[in-house]
Amino acid sequence: MTWIALIFILVWLATFVAGQLLFKKAMDLSSAVGFRSPRTIFALSAGILVMTISFCLNLGLLQRFDLSYLYPFQGSSIIIIAVLAAIILKEKLTPRLIVGTLLIAAGVVLVSMS
Amino acid sequence: MPVNRQSTASAARTLDRPTGFRNPWFQFVLNIIGVVIYELLLKAGASATADSAKTWSWIGINALTSPLTWLAIVVIIVDLVIWLYILRYIPLSIAFPLSRTVDVLVPISCWLILRETISPLRWAGIALVIVGLIIVAKPAAELEERL
Numbered sequence: 284m285t286w287i288a289l290i291f292i293l294v295w296l297a298t299f300v301a302g303q304l305l306f307k308k309a310m311d312l313s314s315a316v317g318f319r320s321p322r323t324i325f326a327l328s329a330g331i332l333v334m335t336i337s338f339c340l341n342l343g344l345l346q347r348f349d350l351s352y353l354y355p356f357q358g359s360s361i362i363i364i365a366v367l368a369a370i371i372l373k374e375k376l377t378p379r380l381i382v383g384t385l386l387i388a389a390g391v392v393l394v395s396m397s
Numbered sequence: 398m399p400v401n402r403q404s405t406a407s408a409a410r411t412l413d414r415p416t417g418f419r420n421p422w423f424q425f426v427l428n429i430i431g432v433v434i435y436e437l438l439l440k441a442g443a444s445a446t447a448d449s450a451k452t453w454s455w456i457g458i459n460a461l462t463s464p465l466t467w468l469a470i471v472v473i474i475v476d477l478v479i480w481l482y483i484l485r486y487i488p489l490s491i492a493f494p495l496s497r498t499v500d501v502l503v504p505i506s507c508w509l510i511l512r513e514t515i516s517p518l519r520w521a522g523i524a525l526v527i528v529g530l531i532i533v534a535k536p537a538a539e540l541e542e543r544l
Contacts, residue, residue: 393522
C-alpha cells in the first residue's frame, strides 16, 4: 500500500465516521428542537456532505482494491463510531456493548483476511 | 414479540414506539437488505469502469459512467432515509454495530446462492461476528424494554 492509498483510506474512514455522528446528532436534534430547526438542518446537511465525499472516495478505492481488502478498515470504524458516540453524543457504553463491538470488529477482520 | 409487549404497555408508551411497518427494528431489517444490494452494485459498477492509470480517478468520479453505480446510488438514498429514521429511536453505539450484520450476510449469501467456498478462517470470522451481534443485541433488547 502506497502512502497515497493510506491517506485516501484514512480520509474515507474519517468522513464516514463524521457522517454517522452528524446523522445521529441531527436525529437527536429533530426530536429535541424539531425538523425545521436551523440546527437540525445544518447537522443533516453537513452529514450528507461528508457522506457524499466519503462515498466518492470509496468508489475510487474500490477501483483499486478488492472489497475484501477494504473491509477490515470498515471493521475498525465500528469501534471508532461506538467510542465517539459515547464521548461526543454522551451515549451509554456498557462493558457488554464494548465486548460485543470488539467481537464484531474482530470477526469482520477475520472474514476479510481469509 | 414487540407486539405482545406493546399490548401490555401503557398508552403513553404506545406513542413512543411505532409498530408494524414503522417499527424501527423492521426498518432495520430493510436497511440491512438495502446495504447488501448496494455494496454488490457498487463493486460491480466500480469494477466495470476501473481505470486506475489516471490519478484523478482516486476520487471515484469515473465510476459514475456505469448505470450500476447509479442504481446503487438510488438504493443508497432510500437506505439513508431508513437509516435516519432508525437513528431517531436507537442509539448509534447500538445501531451501528448491529448494522454490521451485513458482514456475515454477504459471505453467507455468496456461499448459499453463488456456491462460493468459505475457508475455515472465514467461518471463524463469521462465528465471531454472530457472537458479537448476540452480545450487542442484549442491550438493544433492554432498550426496547425501556421504550
